[in-house]
Amino acid sequence: MGKLSSPSKTRKSNNANPLVCSIMARKSSLVKQTLIGSALFVIAIYAFFNTFLSPFADSSDTALRHDYSLRVDDSFAGKSRVKVYMYDLPKTFTYGIIEHHAMARGSLDAPVDDVSTLRYPGHQHMGEWYFFADLLRPESERVGSPVVKVTDPEDADLFYVPVFSSLSLIVNTGRAEGSSLVKGYSDEDMQDALVEWLESQQSWKRNGGWDHVIIAGDPNALYRVIDKVKNAVLLVSDFGRLRPDQSSLVKDIIMPYAHRINTYTGDLGVKNRKTLLFFMGNRYRKEGGKIRDLLFKVLEKEEGVTIKHGTQSRENRRAASHGMHTSKFCLNPAGDTPSACRLFDSIVSLCVPVIVSDDIELPFEDVIDYKKIALFVETSDALKPGYLVKKLRSVTPEKILELQKELREVNRYFEFGDPNGTVKEIWRQIAQKLPNIKLMINRDKRIVKRQLSEPDCSCLCTNKTGIISSL
Amino acid sequence: MGKLSSPSKTRKSNNANPLVCSIMARKSSLVKQTLIGSALFVIAIYAFFNTFLSPFADSSDTALRHDYSLRVDDSFAGKSRVKVYMYDLPKTFTYGIIEHHAMARGSLDAPVDDVSTLRYPGHQHMGEWYFFADLLRPESERVGSPVVKVTDPEDADLFYVPVFSSLSLIVNTGRAEGSSLVKGYSDEDMQDALVEWLESQQSWKRNGGWDHVIIAGDPNALYRVIDKVKNAVLLVSDFGRLRPDQSSLVKDIIMPYAHRINTYTGDLGVKNRKTLLFFMGNRYRKEGGKIRDLLFKVLEKEEGVTIKHGTQSRENRRAASHGMHTSKFCLNPAGDTPSACRLFDSIVSLCVPVIVSDDIELPFEDVIDYKKIALFVETSDALKPGYLVKKLRSVTPEKILELQKELREVNRYFEFGDPNGTVKEIWRQIAQKLPNIKLMINRDKRIVKRQLSEPDCSCLCTNKTGIISSL
Numbered sequence: 001m002g003k004l005s006s007p008s009k010t011r012k013s014n015n016a017n018p019l020v021c022s023i024m025a026r027k028s029s030l031v032k033q034t035l036i037g038s039a040l041f042v043i044a045i046y047a048f049f050n051t052f053l054s055p056f057a058d059s060s061d062t063a064l065r066h067d068y069s070l071r072v073d074d075s076f077a078g079k080s081r082v083k084v085y086m087y088d089l090p091k092t093f094t095y096g097i098i099e100h101h102a103m104a105r106g107s108l109d110a111p112v113d114d115v116s117t118l119r120y121p122g123h124q125h126m127g128e129w130y131f132f133a134d135l136l137r138p139e140s141e142r143v144g145s146p147v148v149k150v151t152d153p154e155d156a157d158l159f160y161v162p163v164f165s166s167l168s169l170i171v172n173t174g175r176a177e178g179s180s181l182v183k184g185y186s187d188e189d190m191q192d193a194l195v196e197w198l199e200s201q202q203s204w205k206r207n208g209g210w211d212h213v214i215i216a217g218d219p220n221a222l223y224r225v226i227d228k229v230k231n232a233v234l235l236v237s238d239f240g241r242l243r244p245d246q247s248s249l250v251k252d253i254i255m256p257y258a259h260r261i262n263t264y265t266g267d268l269g270v271k272n273r274k275t276l277l278f279f280m281g282n283r284y285r286k287e288g289g290k291i292r293d294l295l296f297k298v299l300e301k302e303e304g305v306t307i308k309h310g311t312q313s314r315e316n317r318r319a320a321s322h323g324m325h326t327s328k329f330c331l332n333p334a335g336d337t338p339s340a341c342r343l344f345d346s347i348v349s350l351c352v353p354v355i356v357s358d359d360i361e362l363p364f365e366d367v368i369d370y371k372k373i374a375l376f377v378e379t380s381d382a383l384k385p386g387y388l389v390k391k392l393r394s395v396t397p398e399k400i401l402e403l404q405k406e407l408r409e410v411n412r413y414f415e416f417g418d419p420n421g422t423v424k425e426i427w428r429q430i431a432q433k434l435p436n437i438k439l440m441i442n443r444d445k446r447i448v449k450r451q452l453s454e455p456d457c458s459c460l461c462t463n464k465t466g467i468i469s470s471l
Numbered sequence: 472m473g474k475l476s477s478p479s480k481t482r483k484s485n486n487a488n489p490l491v492c493s494i495m496a497r498k499s500s501l502v503k504q505t506l507i508g509s510a511l512f513v514i515a516i517y518a519f520f521n522t523f524l525s526p527f528a529d530s531s532d533t534a535l536r537h538d539y540s541l542r543v544d545d546s547f548a549g550k551s552r553v554k555v556y557m558y559d560l561p562k563t564f565t566y567g568i569i570e571h572h573a574m575a576r577g578s579l580d581a582p583v584d585d586v587s588t589l590r591y592p593g594h595q596h597m598g599e600w601y602f603f604a605d606l607l608r609p610e611s612e613r614v615g616s617p618v619v620k621v622t623d624p625e626d627a628d629l630f631y632v633p634v635f636s637s638l639s640l641i642v643n644t645g646r647a648e649g650s651s652l653v654k655g656y657s658d659e660d661m662q663d664a665l666v667e668w669l670e671s672q673q674s675w676k677r678n679g680g681w682d683h684v685i686i687a688g689d690p691n692a693l694y695r696v697i698d699k700v701k702n703a704v705l706l707v708s709d710f711g712r713l714r715p716d717q718s719s720l721v722k723d724i725i726m727p728y729a730h731r732i733n734t735y736t737g738d739l740g741v742k743n744r745k746t747l748l749f750f751m752g753n754r755y756r757k758e759g760g761k762i763r764d765l766l767f768k769v770l771e772k773e774e775g776v777t778i779k780h781g782t783q784s785r786e787n788r789r790a791a792s793h794g795m796h797t798s799k800f801c802l803n804p805a806g807d808t809p810s811a812c813r814l815f816d817s818i819v820s821l822c823v824p825v826i827v828s829d830d831i832e833l834p835f836e837d838v839i840d841y842k843k844i845a846l847f848v849e850t851s852d853a854l855k856p857g858y859l860v861k862k863l864r865s866v867t868p869e870k871i872l873e874l875q876k877e878l879r880e881v882n883r884y885f886e887f888g889d890p891n892g893t894v895k896e897i898w899r900q901i902a903q904k905l906p907n908i909k910l911m912i913n914r915d916k917r918i919v920k921r922q923l924s925e926p927d928c929s930c931l932c933t934n935k936t937g938i939i940s941s942l
Contacts, residue, residue, distance in 0.1 A: 208935075231934070249910065249929035250721050358921050366910040371917050378919040432906045436931060439720065439837040444935045446842050448849040450829045457930035458720035460907060463702070464679075464915045464927075 081148040082431040084213075085156035086135040087201075091115055093163040093194055094132065100185040101171045124257045124341040125166035125217035127235070127423075130416040132162040134423045144420065146428040153203050157434060159212045161232075163194055165221035191225045198229070207441045213430055217255055219337045233430055233437070238361055240288075240337020249361060250436070250460055253429050256363045256414050256422060257341035263348040263411065264325050268404045270397045276304035277392055278327035278351065280320045281342060283309040288334035291356065294383050295333055302389045307331070324349035328400055329375070329392050333357060344414050347373070350404045354392070356382040364413050364425060372406045552619040553902040555684075556627035557606040558672075560634065562586055564665055565603065568635040571656040572642045595728045595812040596637035596688035598706070598894075601887040603633040605894045615891065617899040624674050628905060632685045632703070634665055636692035662696045669700070678912045684901055688726055690808045704901055704908070709832055711759075711808025720832060721907070721931055724900050727834045727885050727893060728812035734819040734882065735796050739875045741868045747775035748863055749798035749822065751791045752813060754780040759805035762827065765854055766804055773860045778802070795820035799871055800846070800863050804828060815885050818844070823874045825863070827853045835884050835896060843877045 090096075095115035102108035102118065112118065120129040134142070135149055142149065150156050168187045198204045204212065212232035216222045219241045222229065226246050234252040236242065266272065282289075283296050299307045306323055310316050324330055330346035334357035346353040353374040362370055370376070375391075382388050415421035450456075561567075566586035573579035573589065583589065591600040605613070606620055613620065621627050639658045669675045675683065683703035687693045690712045693700065697717050705723040707713065737743065753760075754767050770778045777794055781787050795801055801817035805828035817824040824845040833841055841847070846862075853859050886892035921927075 244928070244930060245932045248931070249914075250907065251929075251931050358919050362914075365913045366906040369913045369916065371913075374917075376917045376919055380920075429906070432903070435837040435900070435903045436721065440931060440933065442836045442840045442842075443720075443833075444933055445840065446845075446847045447933065447935050448829050448847055449851075455932050456935075457715070457928075457932035458722075459715060459928035459930040460719070460722050460911060461716045461926050461928040462911065462915055462918065464918050 081146060082427075082434055083150045083155055083157045084135065084147045084160050084427075085150050085153045085158070085203075086132075086160045086162055089162055090197065092190065093197075097164040097168045097171060097190070101167055104171050104185065120164075120167070122258075122260075123167070123170065124260060125221070125237070126258045127217050127255055127416055128162070128164050128166055128215045130258075130423050131160065131215055131235075131426075132164075134427075135160060135162070141419075145424055146431045156203070157211065158233075158430065158437075159203050161194075161198065161212055161214045163215065163222075165191075165194075165214075165216050166218040169218050169221055188224050191222055194222075195225045195228045208444060210437050210441050210444070215255075217257070219339075231440075233433055235426065238337050238339035240339070240359075245455055245457070250458075251433075253426055254339075254361045254363045254365075255426060256344045257339070258416050259344040259348045259414055260341060261321050261324055261345035261349055263415070264350045266325070268350065268401055268408065270328055270400055273326050273328045273351075274304075275306050275323065275327035276389065277302075277306070277329045277331055277354065278323040279307045279331035279333075280310045280316065280323055281340075282335075285334075286336045288338060288357065288359065289336050291379055291383070292333050295331070295356065298383055298385055299331075299388065302386075304393075305389065324351045327351050328395075329354045331356065332374075334360070347407055347414055348411055350407045352400060352403045352407070354388070364410075364429070366429065367425075368410055368413065373403055373410060552617060553898075553905055554621045554626055554628045555606065555618045555631055555898075556621050556624045556629070556674075557603075557631045557633055560632065561668065563661065564634045564668075568639045568642060568661070572638055575642050575656065591635075592638070593729075593731075594638070594641065595731060596692070596708070597729045598688050598726055598887055599633070599635050599637055599686045601729075601894050602631065602686055602706075602897075603635075605898075606631060606633065612890075616895055617902045627674070628682065629704075629901065629908075630674050630683045632665075632669065632683055634686065634693075636662075636665075636685075636687050637689040640689050640692055659695050662693055665693075666696045666699045679915060681908050681912050681915070686726075688728070690810075702911075704904060706897065709808050709810035711810070711830075716926055716928065721929075722904075724897055725810075725832045725834045725836075726897060727815050728810070729887050730815040730819045730885055731812060732792050732795055732816035732820055734886070735821045737796070739821065739872055739879065741799055741871055744797050744799045744822075745775075746777050746794065746798035747860065748773075748777070748800045748802055748825065749794040750778045750802035750804075751781045751787065751794055753806075756805075757807045759809060759828065759830070760807050762850055762854070763804050766802070766827065769854055769856055770802075770859065773857075775864075776860060795822045798822050799866075800825050802827065803845075805831070818878055818885055819882055821875045821878045823871060823878070825859070835881075835900070837900065838896075839881055839884065844874055844881060 095118055098118040098120055099108065099111055099115065101121060103110070108118075120126060134145070139149055147158070153159070168190050171185050171187065198209070198212075209229060209231040212229075213235065214222070214229055214232045215235040216226075217235065217237055219237055223241060226234075226242065230246045234247050235255045236247060236252055237255060237257060239247050277299070279295075279299075281292075283292050285292050296307055296309070299305050306327070308316075308319070310320065324345055328351070330342070330349065330351035330353055332340065332343045332346060332353045332355045334340070338357045338360040340357075343353055343355070355370075355374055355376050356379055358379050362368070375395075377388060377391070412418050412421045413425055416423060447456075566589055569589045569591055570579065570582055570586065572592060574581070579589075591597060605616070610620055618629070624630070639661050642656050642658065669680070669683075680700060680702040683700075684706065685693070685700055685703045686706040687697075688706065688708055690708055694712060697705075697713065701717045705718050706726045707718060707723055708726055708728060710718050748770070750766075750770075752763075754763050756763050767778055767780070770776050777798070779787075779790070781791065795816055799822070801813070801820065801822035801824055803811065803814045803817060803824045803826045805811070809828045809831040811828075814824055814826070826841075826845050826847050827850055829850050833839070848859065848862070883889050883892045884896055887894060918927075
């Protein structure tokens with residue numbers, strides 16, 4: 001990544017795929033430099049225009065305008081796009097974090113004058129960069145987006161808080177406590193300061209945060225302040241560290257990780273995929289990830305299976321990339337939390353994911369039927385000797401081809417850099433939450449004091465807790 | 472209602488407003504005859520066209536088409552409307568119920584040959600008739616609707632089940648058990664038969680009912696089979712008889728009652744509204760409705776307050792209508808369940824609702840800010856001697872005018888007969904639930920067997936349980 005090195009491993013993070021997700025960064029550095037270069041150009045243009053636009057101003061209680069006739073026609077005729085205002089956050093919450101990250105790694109000696117020269121380092125939760133960059137683009141470049149950027153908070157339906165919460169978590173990663181490089185940065189202080197800043201904003205106070213969108217990709221991002229921002233739409237990787245009253249499929253968005261393996265662009269089919277099942281990564285994880293060691297024991301002697309404990313090395317990185325591009329199936333066990341970056345590496349590698357993570361939640365499941373691109377295996381089944389390989393060997397090449405076709409079809413959903421990709425699709429999902437957001441805002445205003453024996457929640461519940469998945 | 476009399480009182484129903492909601496029906500019979508006449512004309516046209524259209528056929532597993540590019544553009548550009556298929560239900564679940572209702576009242580001696588000559592009787596839960604009639608209309612008359620009717624279930628996003636579940640509940644109302652008129656009809660049998668019929672449909676089995684819409688306006692409608700149909704979007708009046716895992720704001724729709732008082736079309740202002748606060752209805756209700764008797768005691772001697780126990784009589788009906796049209800405020804206490812028809816009578820009367828029902832849920836709260844059209848008073852406050860009248864007397868005529876203006880602004884939301892009214896707005900809300908419906912369908916398909924200590928639910932929770940409402 002040029003001057004700035006990519007983070008090697010997240011500190012407290014559930015980096016379920018340290019080998020592939022973090023280290024592969026350098027392989028695609030050329031592509032990324034181009035992308036980031038473009039983004040910086042966009043920022044420069046934005047800065048120019050912004051000079052003539054009104055800065056953020058406090059606003060009175062008018063967030064919900066009541067032009068009933070307009071509102072209704074809009075909502076289904078799609079005549080108007082959802083309006084998003086991006087806060088002009090103090091640099092402490094954006095570029096300042098990049099700066100600290102670079103300084104902690106010694107690639108930067110001191111703060112720079114022009115923060116826009118700083119490059120966001122590649123890592124698996126770099127989605128936060130792409131959202132920021134998207135809203136910095138002029139509207140003329142955002143034509144296909146489901147949301148339109150507004151420069152006056154009074155016009156906004158939703159407020160985006162572009163904090164680099166995941167990068168903040170790994171600023172000090174790998175640095176010894178008390179090292180001079182670490183001094184001067186605390187993720188926890190950043191979190192506290194962010195909440196203090198937000199709570200001073202009129203737009204936040206007006207609707208209790210319901211109409212805010214906050215990105216927290218790393219399962220540990222913003223962990224200290226989640227309770228204070230939980231009304232907002234949170235962009236998360238999973239609910240592994242979150243209670244049901246803090247985050248849910250209904251209120252929030254499951255984001256994909258930024259894949260760290262290059263997209264496979266070769267032919268479909270199994271001709272060049274001799275390995276049946278591939279896995280490389282950390283054998284030892286906490287909590288749900290304990291299954292990994294058990295899977296190693298069951299699988300490591302099976303023919304056609306490549307399952308390796310990965311440590312960080314150039315050789316292993318090459319092996320992981322090669323492995324995913326030349327295997328029929330890729331094993332996706334849970335990490336410390338149910339999700340892991342590897343799933344998205346598998347998808348763009350067209351290596352059919354075999355998901356062994358009973359509590360996983362998946363991005364874009366409103367439009368993607370994951371049964372058409374992946375296999376789901378119950379943990380207890382996957383641990384039966386011989387079960388998994390027998391199951392996989394029974395899948396015909398025709399079926400694999402069918403799965404690969406669907407995988408290629410959905411690839412764009414997992415490309416943060418594609419204008420028709422992840423960011424656009426997540427905005428679509430956020431925009432679709434607006435009716436519930438407005439409902440909660442109006443409802444909160446008129447609710448009277450009550451004695452309740454349990455939390456006041458509206459839920460979608462599945463009855464399918466006893467279903468056994470099969471091919 | 473011509474040959475067919477309107478139901479005087481629901482049997483097990485929480486008819487919180489027997490006096491006004493049910494009895495006022497006859498006052499507007501002329502209007503209704505015209506409306507129903509038009510609807511029948513539409514049905515005739517539909518029957519003609521329908522002859523050339525394919526009947527319902529079982530369908531294969533293709534409900535969720537996976538043209539990803541189309542789907543995404545559609546969803547936010549609003550290029551396509553949500554597609555709804557209305558089941559051609561056996562007449563047992565529609566006209567047959569009207570027939571039984573008429574026979575139980577002696578206005579019909581025997582089943583008729585041509586059921587389309589039967590008129591749906593007016594009552595507070597007659598919304599089910601308007602949804603049925605809406606989907607019977609040819610598309611050329613449905614241009615402004617957020618949903619488009621399809622005649623092939625294969626094309627449908629959603630399936631509407633046009634059962635007259637609320638009318639079924641009151642077929643035998645007021646008839647003595649064992650009376651010859653009652654013989655031959657059982658609401659419970661109807662419910663069981665409906666579920667049996669539904670469960671035999673491919674479209675139902677395919678997605679576990681998630682993509683179905685079922686109307687159950689009366690809080691007791693379908694009570695016997697709710698657990699079997701709870702995946703569907705339920706159109707309900709409140710959640711008084713439903714558990715949180717059966718129904719919620721997120722999954723379902725809160726429908727207004729069909730108002731039974733004529734819409735007030737006179738001038739705004741307080742000039743002709745000398746009464747401060749008006750209530751007429753049943754003083755004695757069960758459960759949450761016990762508050763009514765207590766409110767009577769606190770209010771009946773206050774100056775400017777008209778609060779009367781209503782029994783059914785021509786004189787009282789006239790008084791209720793006159794009272795709502797000539798009072799500044801209308802009291803809306805809970806009935807057996809939190810909602811009551813009276814709220815909608817108040818709204819169309821431009822009589823500012825004073826809501827004393829702590830657990831009430833309100834229709835269209837995503838677009839209507841009820842603080843702008845109503846006052847919310849905590850039950851415990853409302854029971855303090857002098858509290859309510861003092862509060863109401865302090866409201867200036869200017870403030871009342873402002874509330875009345877907003878009331879008139881939202882009136883159309885509560886007019887089932889208005890093409891730009893209730894039915895259209897509920898379809899809009901249903902259409903907006905489609906992303907979550909599709910999410911639940913896809914998710915159910917791939918969920919594996921798990922050991923869960925509590926139900927698998929995704930929720931929206933409010934933290935505002937200690938807020939005291941004020942003007």
